[in-house]
Amino acid sequence: MPTKKTETSLNDNLKQLAEISDWFSQQKELDIEAGLEKVKLAAALIKASKEKLNTLENEFKEIEKEFGEEPTDTGM
Amino acid sequence: MLEDNQQIGLFEEKPLTVTEFITRTNARLKTMNARIIGEIGRVDEKNGHRYFSLKDETNGSTLNCIVWRSKYEMFGLNLKEGDKIIAAGRPEIYAASGKLSFICDAIELAGTGALKKAYDALKKKLEAEGLFAPERKRKLPQYPRTIGIITSRQGAVINDFLTNIGKFGFQLELVDTRVEGQLAVGEILAAIRTFRRRKIDVLVIIRGGGSPESLQAFNNEMIVRAIAAFPAPVIAGIGHDKDVPLVQLAADVSVSTPSIAAMQLNASWQKIIQFIGQQEILIIGGYKNELAQTRAKLARHTAILANFHYLLKNITKALDSKMQKMIFFLAAALAAASQKIDYLQNLIASHDPQRPLKLGYCLASVRGKIIKKSAQVAVGDEIILKLSDGKLLSEVKKIEADKI
Numbered sequence: 001m002p003t004k005k006t007e008t009s010l011n012d013n014l015k016q017l018a019e020i021s022d023w024f025s026q027q028k029e030l031d032i033e034a035g036l037e038k039v040k041l042a043a044a045l046i047k048a049s050k051e052k053l054n055t056l057e058n059e060f061k062e063i064e065k066e067f068g069e070e071p072t073d074t075g076m
Numbered sequence: 077m078l079e080d081n082q083q084i085g086l087f088e089e090k091p092l093t094v095t096e097f098i099t100r101t102n103a104r105l106k107t108m109n110a111r112i113i114g115e116i117g118r119v120d121e122k123n124g125h126r127y128f129s130l131k132d133e134t135n136g137s138t139l140n141c142i143v144w145r146s147k148y149e150m151f152g153l154n155l156k157e158g159d160k161i162i163a164a165g166r167p168e169i170y171a172a173s174g175k176l177s178f179i180c181d182a183i184e185l186a187g188t189g190a191l192k193k194a195y196d197a198l199k200k201k202l203e204a205e206g207l208f209a210p211e212r213k214r215k216l217p218q219y220p221r222t223i224g225i226i227t228s229r230q231g232a233v234i235n236d237f238l239t240n241i242g243k244f245g246f247q248l249e250l251v252d253t254r255v256e257g258q259l260a261v262g263e264i265l266a267a268i269r270t271f272r273r274r275k276i277d278v279l280v281i282i283r284g285g286g287s288p289e290s291l292q293a294f295n296n297e298m299i300v301r302a303i304a305a306f307p308a309p310v311i312a313g314i315g316h317d318k319d320v321p322l323v324q325l326a327a328d329v330s331v332s333t334p335s336i337a338a339m340q341l342n343a344s345w346q347k348i349i350q351f352i353g354q355q356e357i358l359i360i361g362g363y364k365n366e367l368a369q370t371r372a373k374l375a376r377h378t379a380i381l382a383n384f385h386y387l388l389k390n391i392t393k394a395l396d397s398k399m400q401k402m403i404f405f406l407a408a409a410l411a412a413a414s415q416k417i418d419y420l421q422n423l424i425a426s427h428d429p430q431r432p433l434k435l436g437y438c439l440a441s442v443r444g445k446i447i448k449k450s451a452q453v454a455v456g457d458e459i460i461l462k463l464s465d466g467k468l469l470s471e472v473k474k475i476e477a478d479k480i
């Protein structure tokens with residue numbers, strides 16, 4: 001069955017990362033093998049999130065530049 | 077006295093007709109504009125026009141005057157015998173009668189007392205009609221664009237206004253008018269009519285301060301009514317004496333200076349620009365902040381990786397440490413065991429019955445028992461002496477017991 005590739009949003013990624021963080025903090029005795037699987041997932045989420053964040057920041061910088069270039073005088 | 081070259085018809089071959097002469101004379105008289113002060117004599121009315129004499133109080137000289145109906149209605153004065161007035165106009169000969177009259181383009185009451193009386197009366201009348209009622213006042217539109225201005229192009233007033241209006245994309249249109257004296261009345265009325273035909277958001281009528289006489293146009297009834305009935309809100313800024321000009325009372329917004337009039341117009345624009353500026357800071361700044369916070373969150377989650385690595389290192393370290401301890405204890409245990417073995421070995425060795433034999437001692441026995449005391453044997457007994465490398469069979473020859 002072909003796997004369906006869905007692009008998750010930045011917020012969804014951060015939510016999953018928060019869940020992973022919580023899992024680690026709740027472990028009294030860490031299961032190393034389960035921990036490694038969580039870390040692998042976290043690494044993938046972090047990578048994807050950083051890429052998304054870079055794209056957003058670049059787009060925002062363009063908008064900020066436009067505002068910086070607009071004259072404040074509306075002219076008569 | 078006519079100049080030589082201006083003498084009419086004197087040396088012409090053909091004499092002028094009366095009409096021609098009157099026409100030429102009136103053409104010259106048209107240039108003799110004047111303002112004349114005098115006391116009104118009898119006033120006659122015909123078809124709405126007013127005919128009256130104006131008398132010099134000092135010596136009784138008299139001038140016949142005419143105010144045409146349209147002008148008379150415009151100035152809103154009720155001329156009566158005895159009124160002192162200032163009439164502005166020019167002389168003209170009426171051809172039909174040959175009579176010289178002073179045609180008044182403007183008339184105004186002379187003397188502060190008379191002006192005040194007229195002002196009070198008109199104010200009372202218009203107030204009673206509700207022209208000045210607060211509930212009639214309209215608010216200025218929120219973001220006015222097209223502004224009509226009635227004032228003089230000369231002078232500081234328009235400059236003050238333009239300096240303070242600011243650059244908010246206003247479409248300003250100025251109709252240049254007189255703002256002084258009764259001659260201003262006609263021009264101001266015409267300007268108001270002009271702007272009525274245009275679609276403007278606000279009408280501004282402004283002038284600087286002056287004497288009560290100079291502000292009289294702004295107490296003219298027709299102008300006041302035109303302002304009250306104007307289709308768009310009106311801002312009036314007429315520099316005033318203690319008696320507020322009636323135009324100012326009729327206007328929707330009354331201001332004391334042209335700069336304040338300008339600020340009334342740009343206030344909402346200033347606010348919206350400020351609001352937009354604030355929103356820009358909130359939205360742009362807020363979003364920037366959100367991006368930074370997201371990056372910080374990501375950085376915190378990235379710590380998971382570092383922490384796990386650290387955990388693995390710790391576990392490895394712990395394992396190494398345990399191994400080390402086990403080896404140490406094992407080694408210690410082995411050493412201890414070895415030591416014990418040596419000790420026991422020595423102990424055993426020290427208790428080896430063969431050991432004394434090697435030192436030259438022998439083990440004596442009689443009848444199968446080890447001889448420990450001399451009393452165990454008698455003379456002639458056969459005893460066995462065990463040596464380290466064999467036995468000796470012996471007989472007891474003599475017994476010598478130690479004395480205790």
